[in-house]
Amino acid sequence: MGQAEAERDESLKLRQIADKITEAPSEAGRDEAAKLRQIADEIADGPTQYEIIKTCYGFLSTKIVLSAVELDLFTELASEPMTKEQLEEQLGLHPRCSADYLDSLVALGYLRREDGVYRNDPVVDKVLDASKTEHYIGGALEWANEHQYQTFGELTETLKTGEPQSGYMDEDEMFDELYEDEDQADAFTSGMAGLTSRVANYIAESFEWEEYESVCDVGSAKGMVPVTVAEKNEHLKATAFDLPELKPISEEFISKRGMDDRVSFHPGDAFEDDLPRHDVFVLGRILHDFGLEKKKELIRSTYEAMPDDGALLIYGSLIDNDRRENVVGLMTSLYVMVDSEKGYDYTPKECQKWLQEIGFSEIEVRDIPGPETMVVAQK
Known part of the structure; x- marks a missing residue:
């Protein structure tokens, strides 16, 4: 039996026990049944309510990180840690948004903040600092931000028609656009190399x-x-x-x-x-x-x-x-x-x-x- 099947089996057993306890007239019995059902929900193969919400709003965290790459935030912080005010000046961030934006990156694990000073997480510092060319993957993420993020937003149309939504007639046209500018081609291939x-x-x-x-x-x-x-x-x-x-x-x-x-x-x-x-x-x-x-x-x-x-x-x-x-x-x-x-x-x-x-x-x-x-x- 695979792990997923075992978890579903365990969940089913807990639900059966909860059903029996529910038959008891006491309030304590009903509370115990509710706890067992909650545990069953957590170990079941399907998603929890929280996981559904997290997945459906995953585009928020995606765009937060892609914007940081677009702003060269991680490259700037790799050179030296900065305060919120310094980053506002360096990156042109508006004070209305900067605190929530930077602290979102802290909560996501991409940045660390100590005494009001922001620095990169070590792994982020390695792969999202453009000066570390051997490991940098940001070029691919720049392409994702400029092209893939918007294109995938048209998924529903492709699901209904089977047709691509990128605007390219074929694969050759896509690569022609991607490689027509040497700097863009270099950034993309550097990201792919990373x-x-x-x-x-x-x-x-x-x-x-x-x-x-x-x-x-x-x-x-x-x-x-x-x-x-x-x-x-x-x-x-x-x-x-x-x-x-x-x-x-x-x-x-x-x-x-x-x-x-x-x-x-x-x-x-x-x-x-x-x-x-x-x-x-x-x-x-x-x-x-x-x-x-x-x-x-x-x-x-x-x-x-x-x-x-x-x-x-x-x-x-x-x-x-x-x-x-x-x-x-x-x-x-x-x-x-x-x-x-x-x-x-x-x-x-x-x-x-x-x-x-x-x-x-x-x-x-x-x-x-x-x-x-x-x-x-x-x-």
């Missing part, structure tokens, strides 16, 4: 790289995965494959990490250009952008570009096979549907089926710490 660093380390340390000599990450953005894998496996040659617009950004990142000798950038469009031959290919958080036929086309392209003993690593917030547990995967899939014409997320079981159809033989599903999953396929 979001990917944990997964990149897992892949670099857990996969059987000693059996291979080369790896190519398709849709690599700055190149966090190939750089990290090469850093931790000195015998490997690695390639970052992405659109030509990202060439200067990726090559600068590779150079700053001192990996020019073993990591290179290969410009191209995976649906129009042949992939360069490599032993291992990585498809990370990319398949969900496309419909089924393009998903299979991309997988097939990697299959044809690898040797007979090659391997493919697919990772992302895959939906669990029972479609009950990985809420991140399910919600990400809904966002992709609102944002793209045909994209959606998928389960490991669905992914395994596609891989088998294309010709991969040995397929293994591996859990990555957190909400993500990796599917490993051997040719």
Whole structure:
């Protein structure tokens, strides 16, 4: 019996006991029954009233944090702690709002306040200070604030029509806008690099790289995965494959990490250009952008570009096979549907089926710490 089923069973037993106690005529008996029902509600699988309210008003905390990123609040506080008055002057905050706004960030755990002086929480200081470029994830959050937050607000329309609400005709148009400005592209890819660093380390340390000599990450953005894998496996040659617009950004990142000798950038469009031959290919958080036929086309392209003993690593917030547990995967899939014409997320079981159809033989599903999953396929 799973944990959720056990909790529901325990809740049911408590309710049955409460029903029996209620039959007693005494006021004490009725009070005891009420307490048991309250406990049953708390351990039941469904949400409590408080959890329903917290979820439905979650957009408030989301926007509070995204506005802090937009204001460069965390970057400013990383340089030095400040009082409310100093932050008002530095960030242009209005006195009517500043106290409640800053203290909301304290209550959410993003800031700390001592004797009227605000400073970042240590984790926030690491990942939301723009000067700490290796770990900064704010670029992705800036894109979320400017584009994703408003787009997902149109979820109901997509649920009724099945049509995207982003205004883009296809995925190419979205990336054209995203990458047309180099500063915007740099900010976004820096954020994606920060979001990917944990997964990149897992892949670099857990996969059987000693059996291979080369790896190519398709849709690599700055190149966090190939750089990290090469850093931790000195015998490997690695390639970052992405659109030509990202060439200067990726090559600068590779150079700053001192990996020019073993990591290179290969410009191209995976649906129009042949992939360069490599032993291992990585498809990370990319398949969900496309419909089924393009998903299979991309997988097939990697299959044809690898040797007979090659391997493919697919990772992302895959939906669990029972479609009950990985809420991140399910919600990400809904966002992709609102944002793209045909994209959606998928389960490991669905992914395994596609891989088998294309010709991969040995397929293994591996859990990555957190909400993500990796599917490993051997040719």
